[in-house]
Amino acid sequence: xxxxxxxxxxxxxxxxxxxxxxxxxxxxxxxxxxxxxxxxxxxxxxxxxxxxxxxxxxxxxxxxxxxxxxxxxxxxxxxxxxxxxxxxxxxxxxxxxxxxxxxxxxxxxxxxxxxxxxxxxxxxxxxxxxxxxxxxxxxxxxxxxxxxxxxxxxxxxxxxxxxxxxxxxxxxxxxxxxxxxxxxxxxxxxxxxxxxxxxxxxxxxxxxxxxxxxxxxxxxxxxxxxxxxxxxxxxxxxxxxxxxxxxxxxxxxxxxxxxxxxxxxxxx
Numbered sequence: 001x002x003x004x005x006x007x008x009x010x011x012x013x014x015x016x017x018x019x020x021x022x023x024x025x026x027x028x029x030x031x032x033x034x035x036x037x038x039x040x041x042x043x044x045x046x047x048x049x050x051x052x053x054x055x056x057x058x059x060x061x062x063x064x065x066x067x068x069x070x071x072x073x074x075x076x077x078x079x080x081x082x083x084x085x086x087x088x089x090x091x092x093x094x095x096x097x098x099x100x101x102x103x104x105x106x107x108x109x110x111x112x113x114x115x116x117x118x119x120x121x122x123x124x125x126x127x128x129x130x131x132x133x134x135x136x137x138x139x140x141x142x143x144x145x146x147x148x149x150x151x152x153x154x155x156x157x158x159x160x161x162x163x164x165x166x167x168x169x170x171x172x173x174x175x176x177x178x179x180x181x182x183x184x185x186x187x188x189x190x191x192x193x194x195x196x197x198x199x200x201x202x203x204x205x206x207x208x209x210x211x212x213x214x215x216x217x218x219x220x221x222x223x224x225x226x227x228x229x230x231x232x233x234x235x236x237x238x239x240x241x242x243x244x245x246x247x248x249x250x251x252x253x254x255x256x257x258x259x260x261x262x263x264x265x266x267x268x
Contacts, residue, residue, distance in 0.1 A: 037155040040145070054158075055157040058119045063168060066114060067168060070168070070172040071172045074098060074176025074180075078181055091181075098181075099200055100199055102170055102173035104204050106173060108169075111165050111215075113252060116219045117245055120219045120220075120248050124227040124245075128230030130150070131228060131231070132234075150228075154220050155224075162213065166209060170205075178192055207263040215252050218255060219252070226240040
């Protein structure tokens with residue numbers, strides 16, 4: 001009986017070992033691409049036309065969905081807060097709850113998830129298509145660095161656009177709460193605005209923007225890495241796009257957990 005158990009146990013151990021090796025190899029690849037992107041972004045002059053074009057695609061073309069989504073989230077958050085606060089006759093605190101929740105957490109996280117699903121998938125698909133059609137190999141043949149020409153402009157555009165989009169999401173989310181608080185719950189506009197900015201401190205806004213900056217790096221590095229290693233034709237491009245989005249989502253939530261713990265429980 002013991003002899004019959006050895007093959008399954010050995011196969012399980014071997015599978016776990018292969019999974020661990022693949023995980024460390026994946027993390028190493030992400031780290032190497034991140035270092036190359038940062039180094040080549042600062043060591044050489046930026047290709048400004050490419051950066052501006054990527055800013056247009058990532059930032060300008062995403063403002064509408066960010067605006068609408070954040071507005072609705074702010075309204076829903078105000079409704080949900082009112083459901084509990086009205087039982088305590090504490091409707092005036094809804095404004096502070098909405099503003100703190102959006103500026104600290106919801107604004108940067110929702111913005112990053114939307115950008116990862118919209119722009120991150122596009123980046124992975126673009127670079128994956130270039131990889132499987134051997135356009136990246138052609139760049140290397142011409143002594144052109146794919147990281148400098150393809151990754152760095154997207155990297156710079158992402159870390160610039162995401163904090164700006166986060167500010168837009170914060171403003172629209174707070175405005176959505178204002179609409180519900182004043183039009184539906186009967187709170188005076190002047191009182192609502194006072195209770196909105198009264199609990200906010202510089203740390204709340206700065207922590208959200210720092211999160212957005214880090215989330216931008218995560219989205220770009222993961223999406224570019226998956227695109228650059230795509231293989232297997234159209235199916236491989238689709239697989240790389242899916243992995244890029246899923247991986248970005250997981251790392252964004254994990255990074256949000258770490259930074260929230262650092263800002264509010266360690267670095268007080």
